[in-house]
Every structure is written in structure tokens, then in C-alpha cells.
Amino acid sequence: MVDASVFIVSAAIIILGALGVILSKNPVRAALSLVASFFGVAVLFVLQEAHFLSLVQVVVYGGAIVVLFLFVIMLLGVDKAENLRIEPLVGQRYAGVLAGVGFCAIICAGLFLSGPGGEDGAVALTGTPTQEQARIIDATTPDINQLATDLFGRNVLAFEATALLLTIATVGAVVLVxxxxxxxxxxxxxxxxxxxxxxxxxxxxxxxxxxxx
Amino acid sequence: MEVTETWYLVLSAVLFSIGLIGLLVRRNPLVMFMCVELMLNAVNISFVAFSGAFNDIAGQSAVFFVLVVAAAEVVVGLSLVVMLMRYRASATIDDLSVLKG
Structure with missing residues (x-):
């Protein structure tokens, strides 16, 4: 019951924040709505016992990425409101909303039609992992230890690749500006x-x- | 009332669709990047939900990688915006049509 109320409240914050991002005329307000949405996601991570990811969500997304957005907004002085009435491409707005709603309908239909009784929708979509693929979560070990074991064990090559990616992104940003x-x-x-x-x-x-x- | 992973997946689908609508409708490049972040977050929600459903840590590792890619994407994307704005103060994404040959 507590879980359900926490879920509903944070889902409402997430959805309202997301709507704030796409509906606000002023980019600064959009960025602040984005923070609200990220915090809601962090609460959902706590609810699912992913404590480390929740921390990272707040620090990296809510902190670093949004601050970077705000830096660029302030630096370029584009914080003036945009006139949303102007629609240069006729029908683009309706087509966009239609595409989004249609996409959501397709995903939800897949979710509810795939599993027996709807409750097994997630499992039916992906199939159960085999025994050797699974990295079972051990409830007694903190999730950060398990995440580290997985990252530096099985996924160490991907981890190195992300280091390379970050270096390339930094160099690219410097070269561009x-x-x-x-x-x-x-x-x-x-x-x-x-x-x-x-x-x-x-x-x-x-x-x-x-x-x- | 128990929260099953289906709840999370529906929320994720809705959040992804909102991001998609924003990306298709808005023309301010900064807001479009924010919409991409929303879509990445929607995917993160479903990764963690699957991680809980299968009792498998791999979903949480995937979120970690998504996070890194999102950070790299924002850095490069925003420097493209800075470059674009140097040429035109009130740039929209349509001004990138100067890139055509």
C-alpha cells in the first residue's frame, strides 16, 4: 500500500515535470521541470532498491546535466520566451502528437497483450534469462557492491569503451567551441x-x- | 495493492512518448535535448524495472552505461548549440539547414 502511494505520487511528479518540459515557453522553466522529473525517477529507483543508481541519478542528471543546460541557456542569453503559436511546418504539431500517442498505444498494447493475464507482460516480452546469463541479486550484499562486481567483471570492456567515449566527447566539445x-x-x-x-x-x-x- | 513491473513499464512508455512528442514538436534545440534526456530516463525506468522483475543486476549496469552516454551526448550536443548560436542569436533547429551542401 505504501509502495503504491509512493509510486503514484512520484509518477505524477515525473509526468507533470515531463509535460512542463515540452509545454513551457521559457527554456529555463523547461530545465527546472526536467529536474522535478529526474527527482521523481530517483524516488522510483529507491522504491526498487537501486540505491546507488538513485544517488547517481540525482548527482549526474539533476546536478551535472541540468546545470550544463542552464549554463548554456544563461551564457547564450536564450532565456526569452518562445512564441509557441508560430508553426512553420503546417500540421507538424498534430503529426508529432499523433506519432507519440500512437507509439505509447503500441507499447502498452504489446505489454498487455503479450503475457497471460497481463501481469506477466514484462517476462513475456523478453523471455526468462537462462541460468548462466542471470546475475542474481543477492539481498544481503549492498547493491553498489554487486553493481561494481558486474561492471568490473563481465562488463569491463564496455566500461573501458565508455572511458574512451567520454574522452572523445571532451575533445570534441573543445574542438567544436x-x-x-x-x-x-x-x-x-x-x-x-x-x-x-x-x-x-x-x-x-x-x-x-x-x-x- | 502491489506495484508490479507492469506499472513501471506503462509509466516508462508514457514518459518516452512525452519525450518523443516534445522532440517532434519543439524547435528550440535546447528543449529538444531535454526531451532526449526524458526519453533516456524512460528507458532507465524500464531497465531498473526489468532488473527487479528478473532479480538480475544486469539491468542496473545498463542504466549506468546509459548515464555515461547521456552525459557525452549532452556535452557534444550543447557545444553544437553554442556554435550554432554564434552565427544566429535566436537559433531554432531549422537553422541547421545551413549544413546542407
């Missing part, structure tokens, strides 16, 4: 005659900030 001496292409310059001077003085600041991240 560093001061470029090349002339702006004519087609782009034509668009940007008005705002060229206020963007060029931000350049060094941008580069420094991205290196920190």
Missing part, C-alpha cells in the same frame, strides 16, 4: 549580419566554460 579563424560561409553570414558582434565577444568565455565541463 574553440575560436575559429575560418571565414563564415556566405549563406550563414547573410543570416547573421545583425547579431554577429554580440556573439563574437562571448567566444573566449564559451571555450573556457566547455573545457570545465
Amino acid at each position: 574553440k575560436n575559429q579563424k575560418k571565414p563564415v560561409p556566405a549563406s550563414v553570414a547573410a543570416h547573421s549580419a545583425a547579431d554577429s558582434e554580440n556573439s563574437s565577444e562571448n567566444t573566449e568565455l564559451d571555450a573556457e566554460n566547455e573545457v570545465d565541463e
Whole structure:
């Protein structure tokens, strides 16, 4: 009963936060709604006894990623409200909503139709893991120990690959935002005659900030 | 009333769809990135739910990797946005059409 009430409250926070992200005109409000949604997800992780992931969810998603978003919003000064009435591509909005609702309907139909009685939907979708594939959760060991054993044991190659990925991302970010001496292409310059001077003085600041991240 | 994994999977599907709608409808590149984060979080919810359903830690490891990829994606994506905004102050994702040859 407690579980169900915690689930319902945090699910409501998650959904309302997500709706806040896609409906708010101001990007700063969207970022703050995103934080609410991430916190709801962290609560659900605690409910499922994934304590370490819940911590990481708050620190990495709610902390680092959203702060990075806010940094970029403030740095570029795009925190002014967007006019959501303008719809450059006619029918895009309806088509997008239709695609999203249709996708949700397909997933839910698969979930409820696949299993006998609906309750076994998850198992019926993926099949039960075989004995040698399974890494059974031991309730007496803390989940962080088990996660570490799995990460540095079976998944150590994937773990190394993520280290490489992070290095590439850092180098890529530095290369992308560093001061470029090349002339702006004519087609782009034509668009940007008005705002060229206020963007060029931000350049060094941008580069420094991205290196920190 | 017991919370089964089906509850989590339905929530995950709804959250993913909201992110998908946002990605298709919004044109501010920053908000579009936030919608991608929502979709990744929806997948994380279902990974942890499967981990609980099968009593198997592999689902939680998958969440860890998703987290790393999300961080890398945001870093590169936001530096692309910074670059785009240098050329035009009020850029929308449509302005990336300057990339066509």
C-alpha cells in the first residue's frame, strides 16, 4: 500500500515535470521541470532498491546535466520566451502528437497483450534469462557492491569503451567551441549580419566554460 | 495493492512518448535535448524495472552505461548549440539547414 502511494505520487511528479518540459515557453522553466522529473525517477529507483543508481541519478542528471543546460541557456542569453503559436511546418504539431500517442498505444498494447493475464507482460516480452546469463541479486550484499562486481567483471570492456567515449566527447566539445579563424560561409553570414558582434565577444568565455565541463 | 513491473513499464512508455512528442514538436534545440534526456530516463525506468522483475543486476549496469552516454551526448550536443548560436542569436533547429551542401 505504501509502495503504491509512493509510486503514484512520484509518477505524477515525473509526468507533470515531463509535460512542463515540452509545454513551457521559457527554456529555463523547461530545465527546472526536467529536474522535478529526474527527482521523481530517483524516488522510483529507491522504491526498487537501486540505491546507488538513485544517488547517481540525482548527482549526474539533476546536478551535472541540468546545470550544463542552464549554463548554456544563461551564457547564450536564450532565456526569452518562445512564441509557441508560430508553426512553420503546417500540421507538424498534430503529426508529432499523433506519432507519440500512437507509439505509447503500441507499447502498452504489446505489454498487455503479450503475457497471460497481463501481469506477466514484462517476462513475456523478453523471455526468462537462462541460468548462466542471470546475475542474481543477492539481498544481503549492498547493491553498489554487486553493481561494481558486474561492471568490473563481465562488463569491463564496455566500461573501458565508455572511458574512451567520454574522452572523445571532451575533445570534441573543445574542438567544436574553440575560436575559429575560418571565414563564415556566405549563406550563414547573410543570416547573421545583425547579431554577429554580440556573439563574437562571448567566444573566449564559451571555450573556457566547455573545457570545465 | 502491489506495484508490479507492469506499472513501471506503462509509466516508462508514457514518459518516452512525452519525450518523443516534445522532440517532434519543439524547435528550440535546447528543449529538444531535454526531451532526449526524458526519453533516456524512460528507458532507465524500464531497465531498473526489468532488473527487479528478473532479480538480475544486469539491468542496473545498463542504466549506468546509459548515464555515461547521456552525459557525452549532452556535452557534444550543447557545444553544437553554442556554435550554432554564434552565427544566429535566436537559433531554432531549422537553422541547421545551413549544413546542407
